[in-house]
Amino acid sequence: MAACVHEGQGKFKMNIIVLHNIVPPDAPADEQDNLVEARHVAEGLEEIGHEVQLMPFGFNMAETARILREAAPDLVFNLVETIEGASTWAYLASALLEHLGIPYTGGSKDNLYITTNKVLTKQLLKSKRLPTAPWNAKAAPGHLSFPPPYIVKPVWEEASVDIDDHSVFYESNAAVACLAQKQGRLPGGYFIERFIDGREFNISVLPTPGGPWVLPPAEIRFSDYPEDKLKIVGYRAKWDDTSFEFHHTVRTFDFEPEDAFLINRIKDVTRRCCRLLNLVGYVRVDFRVTTAGMPVILEVNSNPCISPDAGFFAAVTRAGLSRAEMLSLICQDAMKRRRMPSRYDFNAVALPARLEIG
Numbered sequence: 001m002a003a004c005v006h007e008g009q010g011k012f013k014m015n016i017i018v019l020h021n022i023v024p025p026d027a028p029a030d031e032q033d034n035l036v037e038a039r040h041v042a043e044g045l046e047e048i049g050h051e052v053q054l055m056p057f058g059f060n061m062a063e064t065a066r067i068l069r070e071a072a073p074d075l076v077f078n079l080v081e082t083i084e085g086a087s088t089w090a091y092l093a094s095a096l097l098e099h100l101g102i103p104y105t106g107g108s109k110d111n112l113y114i115t116t117n118k119v120l121t122k123q124l125l126k127s128k129r130l131p132t133a134p135w136n137a138k139a140a141p142g143h144l145s146f147p148p149p150y151i152v153k154p155v156w157e158e159a160s161v162d163i164d165d166h167s168v169f170y171e172s173n174a175a176v177a178c179l180a181q182k183q184g185r186l187p188g189g190y191f192i193e194r195f196i197d198g199r200e201f202n203i204s205v206l207p208t209p210g211g212p213w214v215l216p217p218a219e220i221r222f223s224d225y226p227e228d229k230l231k232i233v234g235y236r237a238k239w240d241d242t243s244f245e246f247h248h249t250v251r252t253f254d255f256e257p258e259d260a261f262l263i264n265r266i267k268d269v270t271r272r273c274c275r276l277l278n279l280v281g282y283v284r285v286d287f288r289v290t291t292a293g294m295p296v297i298l299e300v301n302s303n304p305c306i307s308p309d310a311g312f313f314a315a316v317t318r319a320g321l322s323r324a325e326m327l328s329l330i331c332q333d334a335m336k337r338r339r340m341p342s343r344y345d346f347n348a349v350a351l352p353a354r355l356e357i358g
Contacts, residue, residue, distance in 0.1 A: 013072040015304070016041045016331075019093055019104075021082050022056040030159035031085060037077050037307040045077070045331075057093050068100055075331060076104040078303065087116050087156045088187045089170055100353055103338040106281035107302030107329050112278070115302040118232045119155050119191050128276040130269065131296045133194040133288075139183060139209040144192060145213070150175035151195040151232075158301070164234040168195050193305040196288035196296050200233065200252075203270040204282040204315040206326065207333035212274050214267050215315035216244055216253050223248045242319035251311060253318045266295045273300060280337065282330055 020038035023031050042052045045329050053071070057064060057080045068076070080093035091112035097104040107115070125132040134146035137155070144150065148170045154162055162185065169175040175192050182190050204215040213335045222231040225248060237245035247271045255263060270285045277300065284304035304312045306326070 009051045013092040015053075015071070015193075016045055016050050016054050016075045016077055017055050017068070017071060017073040018045070018077045018079060019055050019057050022058045022078045022084075024315060027085070030047065030161065031082065031115055031196045033159075033305065033307055034079060034081055037305055040308055040323070041077055041079065041327065044327045046356055048281045048324050048328060054188065056174075057181075059080065059089075061092065061096050065096060065100060068097075068102060069256050073102060073136075075334060076102055077327075077331070078106050081158065081303075086187045087158050090116050103334050105303075107283070108217040108280055111277075111279055111281070111302040116156055116158070117188070118299065121300050122193075124277060125273070125297055125300075128272075130273055130276065133196055133296050135193040137191040138272055139189060140284045141192065142234075144172040144175065148172065148175075148196040149197065150192050151183060152178045152190050152192055154186050154188065154190055159305075160233060160235045160238050161234065162186065162235065164236065165232065167234070168230055168232065196233070196290055196298075198289040198291060200290070200298075201233075201266055201295070202288065202311045202315075203266060204312045205270060205279075205285070206275055206316065206319075206321075206329055207281060208329055209332070210338070212271070212279075213319075214270055215312075216318040217255075217263055217266060218251050218253055218315060218318075219255070221250045221252055223250045223310070227331075251314060253315075262289065262293060262295070269295055269297065273297065281333060282306070282312065 004013050013214065015228055018038050019039050021031060021034040023035050038054055042054055044158050045052045053073075055067070076097055078093055078097065081087060081090055083089040091109045094104060094107065094109040094112055098109055114124060118138045119135070120262040122135055134144060136144055150169045152167050152169070152175060162182070167178075169178065179190055179192055194284070202218045202220065205212045205217075207213070217288065220233055225231055233249060236243040237249040266287055269287075272331045273281055273285055279300070279302060281303065282302040285303070286298040288298055289295050304310070313323070313326070
């Protein structure tokens with residue numbers, strides 16, 4: 001049995017601009033993927049019947065604002081992740097769109113600013129009593145107040161940039177030395193976090209008219225990893241298709257019955273996270289589980305990647321939805337938040353009758 005999201009049947013064709021990164025031809029794989037994502041979204045929107053235009057976004061916001069005013073889109077699908085290769089400025093696209101009064105998909109400017117900054121996210125999680133690993137964000141910490149192992153991570157960057165086996169340390173002096181060596185490498189610097197050596201889960205959340213829908217949880221399993229190799233989803237695991245990590249880091253949606261309590265606990269924390277952090281749009285929350293069975297939030301991702309091979313789209317597919325249905329829900333959510341008139345109805349989407357709405 002299914003419930004329809006709405007009764008409209010796509011009464012009017014919409015003019016939609018897909019906003020994406022400026023990606024140089026020699027950009028690394030994680031940045032090139034933004035173009036794959038943009039084409040994936042544009043093709044899906046065209047299949048629904050809308051007119052779509054791809055548009056890059058950079059620092060020349062006066063020119064961007066002029067073009068957007070002239071184009072007068074009904075909606076902007078915001079896929080901007082970096083500006084000149086830096087995630088630090090990703091929130092500027094949503095800030096400009098809010099200033100122009102143009103409806104746009106995904107997280108608000110506040111959502112994007114907070115969740116792109118891992119330290120700010122952790123501070124907010126802790127203030128809301130949500131589980132997160134201990135950390136030290138000082139540029140030159142003299143002492144680490146929590147036990148090893150430690151991981152040195154960029155404050156701002158996504159896509160596991162500069163994360164690999166050499167990012168984890170078992171002695172505080174080595175972690176602090178690595179932090180000092182890396183600090184000037186990326187905008188926003190680095191911080192030290194307690195490394196949770198345990199199972200890893202990704203929980204995707206899709207907006208629906210009834211509220212956020214927690215999609216089927218995925219676990220990242222480290223298949224045939226040598227006993228002495230760190231189990232970590234680093235840059236190679238995501239982007240280097242010639243690497244061992246890429247081919248042996250496997251996503252699964254299948255669990256044993258004894259995992260039911262843990263899975264439900266993770267999903268409950270995800271709902272609380274979305275609610276307490278006032279997240280809107282589509283979201284992914286990443287977890288690690290301690291040896292005591294405690295789920296700990298690794299990262300909160302507003303506007304996670306929805307490329308064909310991304311974890312979010314895999315969860316959408318596992319839930320039984322098509323690309324067109326996913327995009328319809330995301331776009332409908334954006335128009336609803338801007339209280340746009342009903343003439344912008346999207347094709348009805350059939351959802352399971354019993355959704356775990358949080």
